[in-house]
Amino acid sequence: MSKNISRRKFLVRGGLGTLGVLAVGTYVLRNPIRRQIIDFADSFVSPYSGTGTEPNLWFEITKDNTVMLHSPKVEMGQGTFTGLAQIAADELDINMNQIQVIAASTASGVVDGLGTGGSLSVASMWMPLREMAATMREMIKIEASKKLNIPIENLVTKDGIVSGNNQQISYVDAVKDVTEWEIPDTPKLKAVKDYKLVGKPVARIDLKAKVYGDAIFGMDAEMDNMLHAVVIRPEHIGATFKSANFGKAENMPGIVKVVQIDDWVGIVAKTYPQALAAKMEVDVEWNIPKKWTEEEIRTLISVGSGDEMIVQKEGNNLENDDKEVLEIEFKSPLGAHAQMEPNGAVASYKDGKVTVILSTQVVGITQNQISKALDIDKENINIIPTYLGGGFGRRLNTSHAIQAVQLSREVGQPVKYFFTRKEEFQNDMFRPPTHHIMKGKLNKEGLIENLEHHFASGNVAIDSALLPDIANKVLGADFGAIRGGSIHYSGIENKRAVQWHKTLPFATSWWRSLGLLANTFAIESFVDELALKANKNPIELRLAQIKDNEEGVRLKNVIKKAQQESNYSDAIVDGKAMGFASSTDTGTPCAQVAEVSIVDNKIKVHKITCVMDCGIAVNPDQVKAQCEGAMIMAMSAAMHEKMYIEDGQLQPTIFGPYDMGLMKHSPKEINVFLLQGVDKPLPVGEPPLGPIAAAIANAVRRLTGQRLTELPLKLS
Known part of the structure; x- marks a missing residue:
């Protein structure tokens, strides 16, 4: 399909982009304006803002009359390809057997500037993809009209066939030999109620290939004539390169080249084991300015330390000397992404042109980084994304792709370079530790009169590849760390959320759900404690403090549904207790009830009931599966996972010592219920991570009387 356009260029309609929203704050940088921007951006679903806005770049029709969608979003196990296929197929008038989805390479011309993350894949592509597919359908009809000599208004489409006046032609025959496309105005989209695939359970299109x-x-990934490489990395926090002695490494079997580039050393060999063996013989000396301790990091990440930003302020502040104020401190630890597939890339540099195959969430950003670092025109760099063996934010940083290209340039052959598991653990973009101080006061009726959340965190969005520095300067707060940090009970008249930010001496960044997990744990555990102090049912207390606006009604509905489906009770029955928690993330409210017991002084979760309002569930089965996976991941983080610092090094460095939730820790019963409070898809992948830690802790509080205030949850 030719890219030539004979009529107007197709433009995707969209609202104000993320940068446009943030730029509003550059005019007036006072805190009230910033808080309004933060509040808006917290639920804003950014539209597609990438390149390639012509439908014939997105859709390729193959000789067997199959439509290939070049997706600007990657597939990392979340089911995005299937959801996007359903949306496109409905507007294209084809069935699921007639559509395939691949991640678009940069050479395709379809590149999403925001990459894949933030639970935005389906939500942000909802309107643009429908418009693209509907326009492509009309483009096919235009060509069919010419070949059949039938007016276009007399043509209909179904299952990849254009028919009219007792004649028909397949899509592939209609577009055969087209070199110059006519792109019409965006046609009227079908009503959602008329869709045959959207809203229905459909088998995943990537299932067979993975099975x-x-x-x-x-x-x-492989390339012809490929070599293998390793890179030597420091083991101590803050260590910098001083010198290197290659020793006998250069003369070992299979070694092609040992190179020092800037402040790192790489080894290229015929096989990966040969490269690893030579690595052991290279002596690198590092400058280690200090050996950090766990206590020092905890001191850095504490309320009152670092840069302060008020992210929510309504009504009156609490008085410091008020004896009626309840105050509790909460903490969460450093966390690793711990995805199954370590990071790496296969790269080829030849005659000034670069090809890189890798698992990445940021195809366009990776291309830009290589272009800038190596002074190569972007047009000469093709990034080919693969399936991801787990992402969770870890693959938003792909600096290793630059090193792979540099090594290929050094040896004149394609090079495959991957982290070892130890390197992956020690050089992760970690989830930062957090510190929270919750303060609250009840009124005479036993309702919450004041509620304050003071919280400290390291970088999440700041210094990341995904958000430009201007975003953080405008906001004055870390956009990622504040996720879930505001009080979402609109009926509490006096509420305040204050963030304290500090940059740590090692890299921290996006981790699935960002600040939501830790912030919701602190807020919802504290609200539960206020309910106990007021001697009120914790669900009824929450419901009484939510306004009846659109957001409030949606939140109330998920809470009531969770209460109903779980048969929530404060009572302890057969050694089991229930705990409740809720959160609202990126406009998606979620409520969960955990049923818990104590076995051998350890917490055992028997059942989770989850209710979420994500608007239109494009594929309900897949949305429920994502909820289940998100809750299991959140349970692992809440009850097991923890990185720590020992002798100036980040530990542990392998699975096993890095404790994670296992199959035996999973609840035997997980029930997910979906509500539709708005007529569009909303983010799905991260909102279910919010409530689970607090729901479990709240159940433990009823069972044992202990208020657990630190993750991972452990009984004293």
Whole structure:
């Protein structure tokens, strides 16, 4: 399909982009304006803002009359390809057997500037993809009209066939030999109620390839004449390169080249084991300015330390000397992404042109970074994304792709370079530790009169590849760390949320749900404690303090549904207790009830009931599966996972010592219920991570009397 356009260029309609929203704050940088921007951006779903806005770049029709969608979003296990296929197929008038989805390479011309993350894949593509597919359908009809000599208004489409006046032609025959496309105005989209696929459970289109082992992940990628490489990395926090002695490494079997580039050393060999063996013989000396301790990091990340930003302020502040004020301190630890597939890339540099195959959430950003670092025109760099063996924010940073290209340039052949598991753990973009101080006061009726959340965190969005520095300067707060940090009970008249930010001496960044997990744990545990102090049912207390506006009604509905479906009770029955918690993330309210017991002084979760309002569930089965996976991941983080610092090093460095939730820790019963409070898809992948830690802790409080205030949750 030619890119030539004979009529107007197709433009995707969209609202104000993220940068446009943030730029509003550059005019007046006072805190009230910033808080309004933060409040808006917290639920804003940014539209597609990438390149390639012509439908014939997105859709390729193959000779067997199959439509290939070049997706600007990648597939990292969340089911995005299937959801996007459903949306496109409905507007294209084809069935699911007639559509395939691949991640678009940069050479395709379809590149999403925001990448894949923030639970925005389906939500942000809802309107643009429908418009693209509907326009492509009309473009096919235009060509069919010419070949059949039938007016376009007399043509209909179904299952990849254009028909009219007792004649028909397949899509592929209609577009055969087209070199110059006519792109019409965006046609009227179908009503959602008329869709045959959207809103229905559909089998995942990537399932067969993954079951049979045909799917290509980053570690599976290969190129002809490929060599293998390793890079030597420091083990101590803050260490910098001083010198290197290659020793006998250069003369070991299979070694092609040992190179020092800037402040790092790489080894290229014929095989990966040969490269690893040579690595052991290279002596690198590091400058270690100090050996950090766990206590020092905890001191850095504490309320009152660092840069302060008031992110929510309504009504009156609490008085410091008020004896009626309840105050509790909460903490969460440093966390690793711990995804199954370590990071790496296969890269080829030849004659000034670069090809990189890798698992990445940021195809366009990776291209830009390589272009800038190596002074190569972007047009000469093709980034080919694969399936991701787990992302969770870890693959938003792809600086290793630059190193792979540099190594390929050094040896004149394609090079495959991957982290070892130890390097992956020690050089992660960690979830930062947090510190929270919750303060609250009840009125005479036993309702919450004042509620304040003071919280400290390291970088999440700041210094990341995903958000430009201007975003953080405008906001004055870390956009990622404040996720879930505001009080979402609109009926509490006096509420305040204050963030304290500090940059740590090692890299921290996006981790699935960002600040939501820790912030919701602190807020919802504290609200539960206020309910106990007031001797009120914790669900009824919450319901009484939510306004009846659109957001409030949606939140109330998920809470009531969770209460109903779980048969929530404060009572302890057969050694089991229930705990409740809720959160609202990116406009998606979620409520959960955990049923818990104590076995051998350890917490055992038997059942989770989850209710979420994500608007239109494009594929309900897949949305429920995502909720289940998100809650299991949140349970692992809430009850097991913790990185720590020992002798100036980040530990542990392998699975096993890095404790994670296992199958035996999973509840035997997980029930997910979906509500539709708005007529569009909303984010799904991260909102279910919010409530689970607090729901479990609240159940433990009823069972044992202990208020657990630190993650991972452990009984004293």
